[in-house]
Every structure is written in C-alpha cells, then in structure tokens.
Amino acid sequence: EFEDAIDDCTSCTSDCNEHSTNSGSVHAWDEGVAFYTGSLEGTAYGGSSAGKLLYRLAEKRCKNFGTCALGASGTSHVNSELFELFASGRDLLQNGDCSSVRPVVNQVVRLMTVPLVQGALRYAYKNSGSAQGASAKNAAEGATFAAAVLPLVHACNTASADTVSANLKFGLFPTGGAVESTLYSNFTAVKTAFENVYACLGITCAQVGGLLNGDAPYDGAAACTFQSATMAGYVPGSDVTEHAKIDLDQAAMEAALETADFAGAIDKYSNGGNSESKGKFRTLQGFSTGAQRKMYDGCPGCPYKHYEQFYDYYGDFKYADKWVSAALAGTDMTFTSGKHGPNNFATLGDAARVEAVKKGSAYMNVWMYAVREFEDAIDDCTSCTSDCNEHSTNSGSVHAWDEGVAFYTGSLEGTAYGGSSAGKLLYRLGGKRGKKFGTCA
Numbered sequence: 001e002f003e004d005a006i007d008d009c010t011s012c013t014s015d016c017n018e019h020s021t022n023s024g025s026v027h028a029w030d031e032g033v034a035f036y037t038g039s040l041e042g043t044a045y046g047g048s049s050a051g052k053l054l055y056r057l058a059e060k061r062c063k064n065f066g067t068c069a070l071g072a073s074g075t076s077h078v079n080s081e082l083f084e085l086f087a088s089g090r091d092l093l094q095n096g097d098c099s100s101v102r103p104v105v106n107q108v109v110r111l112m113t114v115p116l117v118q119g120a121l122r123y124a125y126k127n128s129g130s131a132q133g134a135s136a137k138n139a140a141e142g143a144t145f146a147a148a149v150l151p152l153v154h155a156c157n158t159a160s161a162d163t164v165s166a167n168l169k170f171g172l173f174p175t176g177g178a179v180e181s182t183l184y185s186n187f188t189a190v191k192t193a194f195e196n197v198y199a200c201l202g203i204t205c206a207q208v209g210g211l212l213n214g215d216a217p218y219d220g221a222a223a224c225t226f227q228s229a230t231m232a233g234y235v236p237g238s239d240v241t242e243h244a245k246i247d248l249d250q251a252a253m254e255a256a257l258e259t260a261d262f263a264g265a266i267d268k269y270s271n272g273g274n275s276e277s278k279g280k281f282r283t284l285q286g287f288s289t290g291a292q293r294k295m296y297d298g299c300p301g302c303p304y305k306h307y308e309q310f311y312d313y314y315g316d317f318k319y320a321d322k323w324v325s326a327a328l329a330g331t332d333m334t335f336t337s338g339k340h341g342p343n344n345f346a347t348l349g350d351a352a353r354v355e356a357v358k359k360g361s362a363y364m365n366v367w368m369y370a371v372r373e374f375e376d377a378i379d380d381c382t383s384c385t386s387d388c389n390e391h392s393t394n395s396g397s398v399h400a401w402d403e404g405v406a407f408y409t410g411s412l413e414g415t416a417y418g419g420s421s422a423g424k425l426l427y428r429l430g431g432k433r434g435k436k437f438g439t440c441a
Contacts, residue, residue: 001032002089002105009098025093033086036112046075054112055079061118065209065223072212082111100441103417107233110202113152117194117201117208119145120168124190125211125221127172134184136173142185143170153193156200163193188220195224199237199398204230228402231409232427233417238399240406247410248274249284250362250424257354266328269361284361287369287407288321295372300383304375307368313339320364327356362425366407370426373404 008025037055041047047055062068062076069075089104123142126133146168154161167185174180198204205224210217217223228241249272256264272281295307296317303311315336316322323343326333330353332344345353380397409427413419419427434440 001028001035002108005029005032005089005093006098006101006105009093009096009101025098026090029086029090029093036082047079054115057119058082058115061115061122062209064122064212065118066212066217067114067118067207067209072215076115077207078111078114082108085111097441103233103441106202107417110235111207113149113201114203114207116145116149117203120149120164121187121191121194121208121221122211124164124168124185125187125218127168127185128187129184130179132187134172134179136176139170139172142168152201153197156197157193160193160197163189191221195226198224198227199235202235204235230415231405231411232413232415232419232423234405234409236402236405238396238402240399240402241411242276243282243403243406244409244411245275246272246282246284246366246407247412247424250366250410251412253284253361254358254424257357260350260354262328262330262353265357269324269328269357284365285321285325287365288318288324291320291368291372292317295368295375299376300379301375304372306371310368313337315339320360320368323364324357324360327353327360363429366425370404370407373400373407377401377404 005025005028008028012025036053037047038051038053041051041053041055047059049056049059051059058076058078059068062078063072066072067077069077069080085104085108089101089108092098092100092104120142123138123145126135126138127142128134146164150161150165153164167190172180172183172185194208195205198208205227206229208223210223211221212218213221226237226239228236228239228244230236231240231244249268252273253265253268256262256268268284270283270285272283272286275282291307296303296311310319311317314322315338319335322333322335326343327345330345332342332346334341334343343356345356377397377400380400408425409419410423410425413423413427419431421428423431431440
C-alpha cells in the first residue's frame with residue numbers, strides 16, 4: 001500500500017486502490033497504516049494488548065529486547081518512529097510531493113524489519129537447547145519469523161541467509177513430538193549472521209537491542225556494539241563516531257573566525273581537539289598535509305585518480321593546506337603551477353580571509369579526504385589483509401567506506417534523514433546548493 005501510494009501520486013488517475021473506490025494516494029497510504037496496525041489496537045497512542053498485527057509484534061519484541069521507550073516498558077521505539085514517518089508520508093502525499101515519499105517508504109521498511117529480526121533471534125535462542133525452551137511451538141515460531149525476513153537477508157548476503165535458514169527451518173521437531181537434538185539452533189551463529197547484514201538491512205545494533213533475561217541480557221545475547229549511530233539517515237556498518245566529530249573542529253574554527261580570532265582558528269585547524277584517532281586527534285590540516293603519502297605514493301591504488309588531477313593542476317601535494325594556511329596567516333600565496341592566483345591574503349582583507357578558510361577547509365581539505373576513504377575502501381576490498389585503515393584497528397573495507405561518509409557528513413547533521421541546518425561539512429553544502437539551484441527532491 002505504501003508503494004501503491006507512490007504510484008497513485010505519480011501516475012494514477014482514478015480508482016487506483018484495489019480495496020477501495022477512493023483513488024487518492026493518501027488513502028492508499030492510510031490503508032498501509034491500517035494493515036500495519038489493525039482495529040484492535042484502538043485509538044490511543046501505544047495501542048492495546050488486544051492487537052494482533054505488526055504494531056503489536058513491535059510492542060512485544062521491544063519488551064524482550066529492551067527497545068521500548070523505557071527499556072523493557074513503554075511504547076516501542078519502532079512504533080514511535082514509524083508513526084512519525086506515517087504522518088510525514090501522509091502529509092507529503094497530501095501536498096503532491098511524490099518524489100519525497102520514496103525515502104520515507106525506505107525508512108518505513110527498515111523499521112518494520114526490526115521486530116522480524118528480533119523474533120527470529122528470540123526463537124533461535126529458545127530453540128538452542130531444552131533448557132532454553134526448545135519446543136515444537138517455539139520451533140514453528142522460529143521457522144516462521146525466519147521465513148518472514150529471509151528474502152531481505154538473502155538480498156544482502158547469501159551466506160547469512162543460509163545460516164539463518166539452516167538453524168531455524170523446520171526439522172527440530174520433525175513430527176511435532178520428539179526432538180531431533182542434533183538440530184538445536186546455534187544461537188551465536190544466527191546472531192552473527194544477522195549482525196553481518198544489519199547495515200544492508202538499514203537497521204542498527206541499538207534498534208535491535210539484546211535479548212533480555214530480566215533486567216540484563218542472556219549470556220551471549222547482548223546488543224552488538226560495532227556500529228555507530230546513523231548519520232543523516234545513513235546506516236554505517238562500523239563505528240565511525242569519532243570520525244564524524246571532525247565537523248566540531250570546523251565549527252570551533254568558524255566560531256573563532258566570527259571575531260577575527262585567527263590565532264584561535266589556527267589552533268582548531270592545526271591541532272583539532274574533537275575527533276580522536278589512536279590516542280591523538282585527527283585534524284583538518286592533516287587531511288591535506290598527509291595527502292601525498294595516502295593518495296599518491298603509499299597506497300595500493302595510488303595515485304588516486306581525483307587527487308592526481310588536483311596535483312597536476314596546482315603542482316602542490318598540499319594544495320588545500322597551502323590555501324587555508326595562507327588565508328589564516330594573512331600571507332601571499334601562489335600555487336607552484338601558477339594557476340588560480342595571485343592570492344595575496346595580506347591585502348585582501350579579513351572578510352576574504354575568513355571565507356577562504358571556512359570554505360577551503362571544508363570543500364578542499366575534507367572533500368578530498370572523503371574521496372580518499374572511498375578509494376581506500378576499494379584498496380581494502382581488493383588487496384588488504386589486516387589493519388588497513390590508518391584511523392582504526394578495524395580492517396574492513398566497509399569501515400573505510402563509513403569513514404568517507406562520516407567525513408562527508410559530520411556529527412552535527414544528526415541521525416535523521418535530511419540532516420540538520422547545524423551541519424558544517426559537505427552534506428550541508430549539498431543541502432544549501434540544492435535549494436539555490438532547484439535540485440532538491
């Protein structure tokens with residue numbers, strides 16, 4: 001019904017909903033919410049325990065996994081977030097803003113997947129041994145929850161889908177009576193298989209939570225911790241919390257520049273103080289001063305295509321830092337190639353210096369380093385074996401990719417799709433220029 005609402009909004013003219021003579025896209029959307037919720041939940045926020053459909057499943061599972069508003073009690077975070085999205089989609093359709101509904105549907109599907117994963121995990125645990133509660137009923141529940149989510153898992157990773165299916169398909173109680181004890185679920189394997197595709201499914205460790213035994217998780221069933229929070233709607237496959245904080249250095253530098261405190265701005269640019277890396281702080285300046293080694297000379301895929309283009313044009317490996325540092329110091333600067341100059345920041349005035357620093361650090365230093373991380377992800381995927389990311393002990397190519405997204409987005413954009421006006425880096429630039437050029441959704 002949510003997909004049908006988009007169809008109705010973009011292409012349908014009359015009688016487009018199979019179950020209704022109302023042809024409006026809002027009606028199709030409302031049908032989706034109705035089928036998700038049902039009538040037995042009643043009218044009040046939080047629903048009713050009499051409910052029988054997907055809304056009630058989310059409420060049950062949040063109590064099992066500590067993902068309700070108050071941990072194991074209160075309304076589930078899934079339902080709270082879904083109903084905000086339901087209202088957003090309805091309003092967009094009401095206004096005829098069809099193209100903006102697609103991201104909402106994508107977020108809806110992700111959240112609707114969470115209780116299915118929780119259900120599969122719960123019954124994988126219950127069916128892992130007689131002491132855990134293995135029974136014909138629980139085996140049937142596990143097989144059904146797996147059936148409800150396996151196509152999504154398979155689309156992400158066939159090995160994960162095979163593991164989940166092998167451990168949850170019918171067979172533990174082949175005749176409904178005696179147990180086939182060799183087929184008890186391997187809960188750890190199922191949990192790992194699901195966690196390996198969380199990012200692809202668009203869900204997080206925090207959204208799934210850990211299977212509770214009273215106030216604490218069962219042994220081996222705690223929530224995973226390898227993911228950081230979403231970034232402007234992007235779901236990372238690793239923890240890049242510290243990487244995203246590089247925008248706090250940008251914000252602090254800009255704050256100093258508001259009062260022409262160039263000394264303070266130099267400190268934030270050169271020394272950082274917010275984005276920790278292996279006991280030190282990564283810096284905006286370091287993104288440029290270390291570029292030759294990381295993008296031209298010292299990487300499997302070196303020289304990286306786009307960095308080489310910039311070097312060929314400017315004739316300087318540290319072209320971005322050369323620009324920003326000269327603007328901060330108020331000195332004359334010429335690129336080695338002689339192109340795009342002169343740039344005499346000694347005479348251009350404070351306003352020019354401030355803009356050259358603010359824009360240069362974000363759109364020259366950070367821009368290229370974000371590209372570097374995407375290139376590094378390819379290197380890691382094709383040729384690296386261990387500890388491939390300079391800023392992390394996580395050697396996965398996904399982590400390098402997440403680093404690129406973190407540097408592109410920053411922490412100030414928040415977690416929600418669309419970000420926040422507080423952002424300072426490239427994501428915010430995309431939002432601003434989209435409005436100026438009419439290229440928003």
